Amino acid sequence: MSFAIGLRFYRIAVRKKGQKEPLDIGPGSNPCDLLDYIEDFVARKTEPTDEGDAFRTWFFEPRDTNSIRTVHGYISYGTHGFESKFKDVKTKKPKYQRQSTDLEEIPLYFQFWVPSDAKYALVAFQSFQGRSCVSFVQGAITSDFQKRHPDYLLTFRVLAPSNAVSDVAPVKAVTFLKPKEFSDRADRSWLGKKIEELSYEVTVRARKRGAIIGTFKELEKLLPANGSGFVEFEGAAYESVRADVKIGKKRRVIGVFGSGGDAGLIDITENVKKDKSGHPTFESLTAEVDSLMETFFDGIKT
Structure with missing residues (x-):
């Protein structure tokens, strides 16, 4: 059975409050090198963040990377707060009754790329069968950035397929x-x-x-x-x-x-390899994102 695996890309910029022009984000920039901030934010969010009434939790599981100025890994995304029945897909026999207190977690790939000589960074978030936690992560990082740098704003903009x-x-x-x-x-x-x-x-x-x-x-x-x-x-x-x-x-x-x-969603279901869990392998996801990152960068750098 084929499950829809999608990628959505965003352009991240930093600007001073009251100004429209984006600022440099590389080493020595004000208010910070954006890569340093993102690495710190990801490290601080490795414990579950509960979204309360939304019955959702998420946290980062960063991985080592050989790419320059890149942070990537998984976002472990969980849902809870409702009951459901689990049946064997072949026999249709019941196997487990999920309780409202059970937390279901799925791995969703993410990648931040912060070029040293640009005024924006790129980020990719994976979705799985329509499930994504982009809004939670985006809200958390923009709010955290403003608390640490009150005179500046960090903004996300969806990158259109064009x-x-x-x-x-x-x-x-x-x-x-x-x-x-x-x-x-x-x-x-x-x-x-x-x-x-x-x-x-x-x-x-x-x-x-x-x-x-x-x-x-x-x-x-x-x-x-x-x-x-x-x-x-x-x-x-x-x-x-x-x-x-x-x-x-x-x-x-x-x-x-x-x-x-x-x-704006790019379906990569047929382009990635899947392991026995039904989820795409980390290596195949990384390869897809790396390739698309370069394509997006070439399309918007001018």
């Missing part, structure tokens, strides 16, 4: 997801099941070998610029769109439109 994809990159397939709710109640069923119970999508794919639907730039022109609303195809409206497009040296599926979690 930062990593060439305008002329060929699009092999486009998938429309999350159809708009039907207005006629009679249409809200399929094979006797309520449409709300189903998850479905429509994919348009170039049939011939070497053929393409169009270029990435052409696709972007067809989508609403603000990422909200709906996209129409064949008389139906959809909330999000993904494209099979070349990023760097590989073809990947990316979210190019949507108000939810799909926009």
Whole structure:
């Protein structure tokens, strides 16, 4: 069974309060070398942080790295506060009754890269089956930075796919997801099941070998610029769109439109190796992120 493994990239900048221009973040910079701050923040967050009413916990598990000015590892992300049944996927027989006090933890890869001669850093966060703790980590680090440096702000900005994809990159397939709710109640069923119970999508794919639907730039022109609303195809409206497009040296599926979690997400499910736990190996995740980091950097450094 294939599980969706995604990556989302952010651009981090530091600026002085009341000013718009980003500051240098390398050695000798004010208020600090951002790499030193991030290493310290990660080291201080290796014990579980409980998000209280959200029933979530997270903490860093940093790993050694051979890359220059890089901090990476896992974020151990946990959920609790509800009961559920665990069954054997083959026999369907019950194996365990999860209690509301049980904490389920999954490993999510992260990587910070702080170039010494730039005005921004890049960070990548992994998601697994739609689960991510980006908002918690982002909130914690921005708040902590301001407490330590009251006159400065640390900001995150989502990197759009256009930062990593060439305008002329060929699009092999486009998938429309999350159809708009039907207005006629009679249409809200399929094979006797309520449409709300189903998850479905429509994919348009170039049939011939070497053929393409169009270029990435052409696709972007067809989508609403603000990422909200709906996209129409064949008389139906959809909330999000993904494209099979070349990023760097590989073809990947990316979210190019949507108000939810799909926009900006790069699906690397087919590009990573998985161990017996069902999670991607650390080495394959690192290789994917390293490659994409360079592609993003080349796309936004000017």
